[in-house]
Amino acid sequence: MTLTAHNISFLARGRYLLRDISVSLAAGEVLAVLGPNGAGKSTLLKVLAGEHGVADGTVTQNGHDVSKLPALTLAQERAVMPQATSMTFPFAVRDVVALGRSPFRKISTRMHDQTLVERAIALADIGHLADRAYPALSGGEKQRVHLARALVQVWGMDGDHAPVRARFLLLDEPTSGLDVAHQHALLSVARREARQNGVGVLMILHDFNQVTAYADRVAVLQAGEMVAQGAVQDVMTPDLLSTVFKSPIRAIPDPDGGAVLVSQAASG
Amino acid sequence: MVASPWMHIPINRSVMVLMFLALGLLVVTVISLGTGGAPIDLGDVIHHILHRMGLMGTGIEEFDARVLDHLRLPRILRAIVIGAGLGLAGAVMQSLFRNPIADPGIIGVSASAAFGAVAMIVAGHIVLGSYYPVVGPYGVPVAAFAGAVLATGVIRVLSRQDGHTDAAIMLLIGVAINAIAFAGVGVFTYMADDAQLRSLTFWQMGALSGNGPADGPALLIIALGAGYLVSLGTSLNLFLLGEAEARHLGIEVERLKRRATVVTALVVGAAVAVSGIIGFVGLVAPHLVRLVTGPDNRYVLPASAICGAAILTGADAVARIIVLPAELPIGLVTGIVGGPFFLGLLMREKKRRRI
Numbered sequence: 001m002t003l004t005a006h007n008i009s010f011l012a013r014g015r016y017l018l019r020d021i022s023v024s025l026a027a028g029e030v031l032a033v034l035g036p037n038g039a040g041k042s043t044l045l046k047v048l049a050g051e052h053g054v055a056d057g058t059v060t061q062n063g064h065d066v067s068k069l070p071a072l073t074l075a076q077e078r079a080v081m082p083q084a085t086s087m088t089f090p091f092a093v094r095d096v097v098a099l100g101r102s103p104f105r106k107i108s109t110r111m112h113d114q115t116l117v118e119r120a121i122a123l124a125d126i127g128h129l130a131d132r133a134y135p136a137l138s139g140g141e142k143q144r145v146h147l148a149r150a151l152v153q154v155w156g157m158d159g160d161h162a163p164v165r166a167r168f169l170l171l172d173e174p175t176s177g178l179d180v181a182h183q184h185a186l187l188s189v190a191r192r193e194a195r196q197n198g199v200g201v202l203m204i205l206h207d208f209n210q211v212t213a214y215a216d217r218v219a220v221l222q223a224g225e226m227v228a229q230g231a232v233q234d235v236m237t238p239d240l241l242s243t244v245f246k247s248p249i250r251a252i253p254d255p256d257g258g259a260v261l262v263s264q265a266a267s268g
Numbered sequence: 269m270v271a272s273p274w275m276h277i278p279i280n281r282s283v284m285v286l287m288f289l290a291l292g293l294l295v296v297t298v299i300s301l302g303t304g305g306a307p308i309d310l311g312d313v314i315h316h317i318l319h320r321m322g323l324m325g326t327g328i329e330e331f332d333a334r335v336l337d338h339l340r341l342p343r344i345l346r347a348i349v350i351g352a353g354l355g356l357a358g359a360v361m362q363s364l365f366r367n368p369i370a371d372p373g374i375i376g377v378s379a380s381a382a383f384g385a386v387a388m389i390v391a392g393h394i395v396l397g398s399y400y401p402v403v404g405p406y407g408v409p410v411a412a413f414a415g416a417v418l419a420t421g422v423i424r425v426l427s428r429q430d431g432h433t434d435a436a437i438m439l440l441i442g443v444a445i446n447a448i449a450f451a452g453v454g455v456f457t458y459m460a461d462d463a464q465l466r467s468l469t470f471w472q473m474g475a476l477s478g479n480g481p482a483d484g485p486a487l488l489i490i491a492l493g494a495g496y497l498v499s500l501g502t503s504l505n506l507f508l509l510g511e512a513e514a515r516h517l518g519i520e521v522e523r524l525k526r527r528a529t530v531v532t533a534l535v536v537g538a539a540v541a542v543s544g545i546i547g548f549v550g551l552v553a554p555h556l557v558r559l560v561t562g563p564d565n566r567y568v569l570p571a572s573a574i575c576g577a578a579i580l581t582g583a584d585a586v587a588r589i590i591v592l593p594a595e596l597p598i599g600l601v602t603g604i605v606g607g608p609f610f611l612g613l614l615m616r617e618k619k620r621r622r623i
Contacts, residue, residue, distance in 0.1 A: 075518030089563035
């Protein structure tokens with residue numbers, strides 16, 4: 001069971017933002033999407049989420065065309081952590097997290113929902129903010145609230161148990177605005193969802209070493225086209241990254257094993 | 269509606285707020301029944317209500333009973349239904365535009381409804397020809413509705429930028445639409461003869477004295493529309509997160525927007541057809557309610573309806589006695605209170621840099 005884009009193209013104002021892209025996210029794996037600004041990473045995520053229709057190709061979620069599925073069915077199998085959301089109404093943080101349970105409001109119980117909400121709040125490290133008003137939080141804190149909201153959604157009705165149907169978690173630049181400790185905490189949470197709960201996790205990342213440390217596979221986009229896709233160790237080479245990002249990137253041996261990818265400061 | 273169990277806000281407290289508001293509405297209604305050119309003792313009002321409910325054998329004095337039955341009660345019922353409709357329409361618009369300063373009066377929806385109504389009254393027989401008598405009393409509320417829908421649509425389309433509604437632009441577009449609609453109302457009022465049209469005052473400042481045979485159907489439309497809008501609480505909560513986020517959480521966003529917009533316009537249009545433009549109820553009621561219940565629409569929506577009803581009933585009582593023996597247009601009363609309230613709200617939003 002997968003979330004798959006089959007040869008999709010996406011046009012906006014007569015310009016191709018995505019051209020003939022095929023990518024598949026399987027249950028239980030972590031897929032990183034990498035690419036320069038404007039490569040179409042967020043657009044790809046939105047297309048996979050069923051937010052944008054496509055000009056060509058299809059997107060299927062667990063075998064069904066997302067453009068034909070009701071929004072509620074999509075939401076019960078897939079959660080999205082967006083890049084930034086503005087909300088001016090002063091909902092308490094805990095209530096914003098609880099909104100993630102709304103796709104299950106007809107089938108879940110209050111007890112179950114509350115347990116999941118409190119667990120997600122602990123995982124996202126926002127326990128001390130839970131009763132604060134959401135609009136008053138900092139950017140990084142808001143990001144963590146949306147992580148918790150996406151978690152309670154992707155947990156569905158099964159919680160810790162293996163899901164009946166595959167579920168997917170799409171994270172749009174989830175580490176932006178977070179400090180280093182919280183970046184790693186978030187990435188660990190995302191990977192644990194894949195390993196333990198069998199969730200298919202797709203995340204847009206910018207840090208090469210986070211990709212190599214946390215992802216199983218990586219898809220590299222450039223100018224709306226897929227330039228490489230595959231296992232992390234095959235794709236994340238200095239040559240390919242230097243070409244795609246138009247900036248010299250080197251692999252430096254890590255004394256603790258493996259290599260660290262570093263970009264070189266611009267001269268002058 | 270039954271409170272669903274997945275949110276944190278303690279249900280008991282919010283249900284208590286709703287009951288407290290309903291009690292407040294009852295008190296305002298009884299006081300308003302006793303208020304006016306011929307003051308009636310509150311004891312007599314309650315006596316009369318109990319008598320009409322069959323709980324008390326003897327009635328009150330004949331003259332007072334007739335004043336209550338034929339003058340004040342219908343008027344107060346109009347105030348309750350229209351107040352509830354306007355309060356609810358304001359609350360829904362604020363969620364729909366994801367913006368706390370939306371109000372059907374401020375952004376020109378009410379004025380456009382009035383424009384539609386006046387146009388139908390003055391020019392309807394020309395446009396519809398021999399069909400005019402067939403349309404009969406429904407023509408005016410339908411035209412008011414069309415005006416309201418058109419204005420809401422124009423504001424939605426013009427004030428959107430990159431998927432969200434910009435507050436400042438929305439207000440400015442509202443200024444323009446208000447200007448256009450009021451000019452239109454003025455032109456048609458000027459053209460109309462006395463038999464066709466109520467005064468300009470009626471449309472611009474509102475009145476609850478009733479507007480003829482179209483009132484019944486229009487009030488029914490408001491009540492039905494309000495019932496539908498109250499059921500949108502959960503969906504509109506998700507909408508506040510953002511349109512994309514609401515979709516990610518399983519809401520058919522386009523369908524929700526379309527239905528909520530049309531029904532809101534229907535309610536506002538019908539309200540204007542009965543009572544002319546009564547401003548600020550849709551702004552003040554939801555904001556007062558949110559101070560107590562917080563932003564959760566499952567409570568804000570029903571509470572705004574009750575609060576709007578209480579505000580308009582109270583304002584009507586003031587309008588009836590403040591310049592005795594004459595009567596102040598109801599829109600002036602709501603404007604005197606609502607205008608400064610709006611200004612205060614703008615100052616608050618400015619301080620928070622949301623505009």
